[in-house]
Amino acid sequence: MHKNCPHCNEESLGWRELILLDSFSPVQCENCQEWVLASGWRQLLGMLTFLAILVATTPLWQYIPGEKSVLIIPFAVIVFASAMVLTAKPVKAEAQETDPSPFMPDPNNDKTILIQGWSEEELRRILDDFVEEDLTAFAAFRIEIEKHLKNSFVLTFPEDIHPAEFVSLINYLAYPFSLDAGGRAIIVAGKTTLNSDFDGLVKSLEGNKAIFYLPQDDEDYDVVYLRTESGMTLAKSLSEGVWRKVKEPRLPSAVESLTW
DSSP states (O other): OOBOOTTTOOSOBOHHHHHHOOSSSOEEOTTTOOEEEEOTTHHHHHHHHHHHHHHHHGGGGGGSOGGGGGGHHHHHHHHHHHHHHHTOOEEEOOOOOOOOOOOOOOTTOOOEEEEESSOHHHHHHHHHHHHHSOOTTSOOOOOEEEEEETTEEEEEOTTOOOHHHHHHHHHHHHSOSSOOOTTOOOEEEEEEEOOTTSTTOOGGGTTOEEEEEOOTTOOSSSEEEEEETTSOEEEEETTTOOEEEOSOOOOOHHHHTOOO
């Protein structure tokens, strides 16, 4: 039995999630990665349903042979689990703040970012500002800049960079605090191979190569999109910290045509 997620309206909550679901311990939707709680009435209704079934079946217990009375325990467990599943009413929960996952830097990482539109002087200023932010939760990292074309640069990370910072940097390069593009088109995109260090991604995506970018007609200014080589697209708001599946890739043509 499945029930719909209140965020994406997909039947992504199976019986395991519905049994664990309560008003205090949220579970994450496998489809959109949003957090879900149970309605406050769920515990009361679940217990009442369980008791009602037990009372209704009590007269039948006298017909159970003594040697089989042990079956009452698994029967009660099944009835309780069924009651909790039937009465579950998923509701939206607030996004959960989580600390960055443990991270072991990989000197052989393939994380790269291509940036077009800023001059080299402007780019170095943006990167200096980014590094000066409070990064106490993350390991120190070094950024190498290679000129690609005029006002086009490729960034690499010889000692690696935490995936959360990698994603944040892609957004910051497009919307730095200290500089204004002045009408120039700023293009930013990142590439890497996904692994378990990327928080909030389903395990099946590990090993996929992916491109990271800012969506076409971006009006949020804190969202980064991820598109895998298999064609799946996910979005992450930096204020929420979770990846959720989206139907429209909103991939800018300028990013789609990039080569580096």
